[in-house]
Amino acid sequence: MSNDPFQPWEDPNATPLIRFENVTKRFGGFTAVDNLTLDIYEKEFFALLGASGCGKTTLMRMLAGFERPTEGRITLAGQDISSVPVNKRDINMMFQSYALFPHLTVADNIAFGLKRSDMPKSEIAGRVEEMLDMVQLSQFAKRKPHQISGGQRQRVALARSLAKNPKVLLLDEPLAALDKKLRQETQFELMDIQEKLGTTFMIVTHDQEEAMTVASRVAVMNAGQIKQIATPDAIYERPNSTYVADFIGEVNLITGKITSDTEKTCEIAWDGGMITAQPRTKLAKGTEVCFAVRPEKIAISAKKPNAANAIQGKVHDIAYLGNISTYYVEVAPGQIIKAQLANDRRLSRRSFTWEDPVWLSWTDTAGIVLTE
């Protein structure tokens, strides 16, 4: 294995496998996808993340061929597929409901697509065996879908959609029906299979943890547009807008005005005082900005710490989540900042409790200054 990180999107010479070029999709007066341009590269595990109704499913269904773009075009390996019917596309889809054929056995479900391809009849049985092996369901080949468990059904659906060895596999909320524990196991299984086969995967989900775990890149969608495309860590650490920052994980969003603009750092004045931060670009004095800082990057202490930003407040509320606790600290009347602390000691030895005066502090690189 090479040590080069897999980042074809950084390579200007790489040609994307899938291109959405200015794609718009309207349903009557409703615009589901709005002038969207997107490149997806071979062997990527690409996640489309967004709240329900943001257009992510429509985008996927256009790629699968169930919907036609109203405007723009979609290319697969350089060929315009906008007018290719669904049954002629080299793309397969795994449905949210799995859509297993109830009247066929597990093996016949997997063979269904192969029988309609140009694969010789003699090779189909072998291919089905291979797929059953991959998802470890060989002993269930003769069962009907209603005779196996939900997790097994999910794996049959995966095997069926991969049997024809498509260029792209689309996964529509593939794990939504599984319980949390099984979902986490299955996420790693999916990643293993994707890595082994090298097929390009595109997953649609509203579960940000799932998207962050499995994907090489995540696109956050809202109202038919892509707000940001980046690796999971970049999406989390360097969101480009308050929407993305707020959508992924927990965040404190503090609005204020730039009061000084030196080369490296800037000062932001807000209702609770001043904040020192490092903006990505130079910002003019008086610019309205939003300062976003993740709760786990804020430290809590009893005495005033020596940090770039320190602010005093009173513990207003504590949310105990087991491994961590979130402290809601009131720093000014009506202004609450969330800070997270790992519960590395037992609850009875907790240092702070309700109404305690505390200091919150963070470094000048902990947060991010957003203008959008």
Next chain:
Amino acid sequence: MKRFTFFNITSLTLGFAFLYVPILILVVYSFNSSRLVTVWAGFSTKWYGELLQNQAFLDAAWVTLKVGIFSSCIATVLGTIAALVMVRAGKFWGRTLFSGMIYAPLVMPEVITGLSLLLLFISLGVERGVMTIVLAHATFSMCYVSVVVSSRLVSFDQSLEEAALDLGCTPFDAFKSVTLPIIAPAVISGWLLAFTLSLDDLVIASFTTGPSATTLPIKIYSAVRLGVSPEINALSTLLIGIVAIGVIIASLATKRAAVHRKRQEEAARQET
């Protein structure tokens, strides 16, 4: 709580008596050796023997069977297509009118359906016979098939068909190899319903028939007008027997399938 109170037992008995005593009398008198319907003169099966000799009744039964099979097949195909359109096509101009027109025959008086079809056949100059009865029966039983099939299609997960398309099926292939097998029970019960409706229809058949084709209900009705004969009783008993056996077989099959499926699901649950 006591389930068998005096009131419950009485109402149950009266209810069943109201439904089944007339039929019971008919069955009992079919074994009457006397030609007089109302006088019991001892047990005999001779009327059944005579029935089998009666060529007119046998011909009528054959016509009824032909009409039933052809009309229910036509009605099943048309009704299924109509149900598909109604459930799948979404909104289109005239949808309400169209669906109303499909379901109208359900509440249309049979006399009117029969009369209007008769007028149509006369004005077209079609010679009335088996063919016209088949057409008439297909027309009115189509809506029953459509109701049965569309109630199944409403709960049909459309992603199944999409999955079939995605795996390389043409739309027709997807319908044939995925949708049809899954909705088959509804289509079959629609067919059975249409067949039964055709078997016992008297009004529409008598409007649309010609001299060459007499169905069993028409034959029975005209025979009864000349007086109830024990032969008619025997024929009716046979019909009741056939229908009862059919119903029992159908319900046993349904029940066995349900039990079988439940057991398999139980087994799957225990293994995982």
